[in-house]
Amino acid sequence: MSWTAKPSGSEYDYKFSYTFKGCTGTTFTKFNKIRIMDKYLQSGKAFSLLGECESVGYNPHTGGGEFWSWIHIGGDKATSHSGILLNISALDGIAPKDFVENGLLNCVIELEMLHHAKSTLTDLTTYMPGRCNDYLTFSTDGTGSKPTKRAFLSDNGGGGISGDYKSVIGVGDDTFTWWADTGGNLIINYYYSGVSGEQWASVAVHGKFSPRIYYP
Amino acid sequence: MPFTNEDGQGFTSTSFSLGNAIMPEDISSMSDNDDVMRDGKSFAIAGYCSTAVDVVAETGGAFYFALRLNDGTPATVVNASEMGGITPDGFASFGLKNRIISVRCMRDTAANTGDADDLLPGGADDYKLFSPTGISANWNFDFEMYSGAGGSGGNYVLYKTFGDTGIDYNLKFYVDSTRGDLEVLFNEAGGGDGYCTICGIAEFGPRMTKAT
Numbered sequence: 275m276s277w278t279a280k281p282s283g284s285e286y287d288y289k290f291s292y293t294f295k296g297c298t299g300t301t302f303t304k305f306n307k308i309r310i311m312d313k314y315l316q317s318g319k320a321f322s323l324l325g326e327c328e329s330v331g332y333n334p335h336t337g338g339g340e341f342w343s344w345i346h347i348g349g350d351k352a353t354s355h356s357g358i359l360l361n362i363s364a365l366d367g368i369a370p371k372d373f374v375e376n377g378l379l380n381c382v383i384e385l386e387m388l389h390h391a392k393s394t395l396t397d398l399t400t401y402m403p404g405r406c407n408d409y410l411t412f413s414t415d416g417t418g419s420k421p422t423k424r425a426f427l428s429d430n431g432g433g434g435i436s437g438d439y440k441s442v443i444g445v446g447d448d449t450f451t452w453w454a455d456t457g458g459n460l461i462i463n464y465y466y467s468g469v470s471g472e473q474w475a476s477v478a479v480h481g482k483f484s485p486r487i488y489y490p
Numbered sequence: 491m492p493f494t495n496e497d498g499q500g501f502t503s504t505s506f507s508l509g510n511a512i513m514p515e516d517i518s519s520m521s522d523n524d525d526v527m528r529d530g531k532s533f534a535i536a537g538y539c540s541t542a543v544d545v546v547a548e549t550g551g552a553f554y555f556a557l558r559l560n561d562g563t564p565a566t567v568v569n570a571s572e573m574g575g576i577t578p579d580g581f582a583s584f585g586l587k588n589r590i591i592s593v594r595c596m597r598d599t600a601a602n603t604g605d606a607d608d609l610l611p612g613g614a615d616d617y618k619l620f621s622p623t624g625i626s627a628n629w630n631f632d633f634e635m636y637s638g639a640g641g642s643g644g645n646y647v648l649y650k651t652f653g654d655t656g657i658d659y660n661l662k663f664y665v666d667s668t669r670g671d672l673e674v675l676f677n678e679a680g681g682g683d684g685y686c687t688i689c690g691i692a693e694f695g696p697r698m699t700k701a702t
Contacts, residue, residue, distance in 0.1 A: 340550060340693075341537035341695075342537050342545075342550060342590050342695030342696060342698075343537030343538050343539055344539050344540065344543050344545070344590070344698055345538060345539060345540045345543075346540045346542060357538075358538050359537055359538055360537050360538060361538050386592065386634065388634055399542055402540060402542040402543055402700070403543055403588070403636065403638075403698040403699055403700060404543075404544075404588075404698075404699040404700025404701075405542075405700055408636055408638065409635070409636055409638065409645040409646055410645075411636065412634060412635050412636050413635075415645075416644070416645025416646070416647065417635075417645075417647060417648065417649040417650065418633040418634060418635035418647065418648035418649065418650070418663075419633060419634065419635075420632055420633055420634070421592070421633075421634045478590055478634075478636070479537065480590060480592060480634070480693070480695065481537065
């Protein structure tokens with residue numbers, strides 16, 4: 275169906291101009307939002323750039339990132355207690371491309387940790403955020419502390435406590451071990467070397483991970 | 491000159507459309523995308539927290555600062571309501587309260603404002619802030635805290651002393667309980683320099699509070 279003009283003189287006349295408007299105009303002001311988005315993307319991306327790597331390596335152009343966790347973990351002394359620090363299938367934020375498939379596999383992972391341990395779960399709970407002793411997770415006097423830092427390569431995951439691809443922090447009788455499982459989740463294990471009763475730890479973690487770096 | 495189609499239909503009897511109209515609300519969806527990017531990035535991976543914790547599904551962030559501090563005068567390190575870059579959604583309202591905060595910086599004292607300013611980036615001695623010989627060194631201030639509801643006088647501060655023999659200085663970082671700004675206060679305890687130059691990074695996570 276095409277439109278043609280037939281001369282007969284009616285309300286639509288070629289001597290005049292007419293304006294047709296189907297909806298509220300889409301102004302440049304609105305389209306300029308796209309440029310603002312570009313700036314967001316540029317600045318946001320700056321946190322996850324891939325550095326130069328050897329040409330023999332294969333480096334998917336995924337982003338790295340950071341995360342923060344605050345957990346309590348423990349139970350019977352002289353027993354290893356494991357938990358998840360980063361669950362790649364249950365994230366609230368935006369993950370790098372393909373993150374739910376690969377997670378933290380083949381990443382360089384840096385961890386900063388502060389913790390406080392108590393012998394009962396009830397006491398330990400007061401060291402979690404918003405409770406009366408929350409600040410003591412970070413220092414004994416409420417003035418902050420230097421976090422313990424470690425870095426490791428996650429490889430294909432599954433390192434476990436005895437594997438090569440893990441980080442270990444020993445503080446007194448408390449030992450914490452991190453590794454990525456084969457699904458790419460970040461696992462934490464807590465072990466207290468006492469002989470009876472219970473021991474619980476409030477653990478605050480700031481972690482960073484690189485884009486995936488591995489050989490093809 | 492009336493317009494009709496080949497079937498003789500005029501405008502009065504025919505409606506036509508060029509496709510779904512681009513409505514203002516469609517364009518506004520870009521604003522939602524902005525929020526996603528602000529709270530997202532890959533910087534925003536939410537780590538696992540215990541059920542005892544309410545953690546807001548939002549991003550953390552990082553700020554770089556370079557300041558000259560005057561003895562006894564608080565200075566703002568992060569102004570939550572006047573940021574030039576990307577911040578988490580709602581950051582201007584909450585600022586840095588209830589977050590895990592890491593502060594890493596280099597600090598050095600000076601006897602006058604001129605010497606202190608020379609240590610700032612672009613100053614004649616800017617490299618000396620990072621080491622007297624121009625060879626980089628470890629951060630000489632590297633600490634972490636939980637900011638809680640903020641305040642300079644309570645337990646939610648980074649308070650550390652340093653100095654030469656017989657001279658004590660201290661730096662105290664804390665979050666303003668009203669605005670959520672990150673503040674720093676330099677003090678010298680007597681006989682020392684009245685100025686301190688700091689340059690470094692402040693990183694913070696999502697808000698974490700007691701589970702309700």
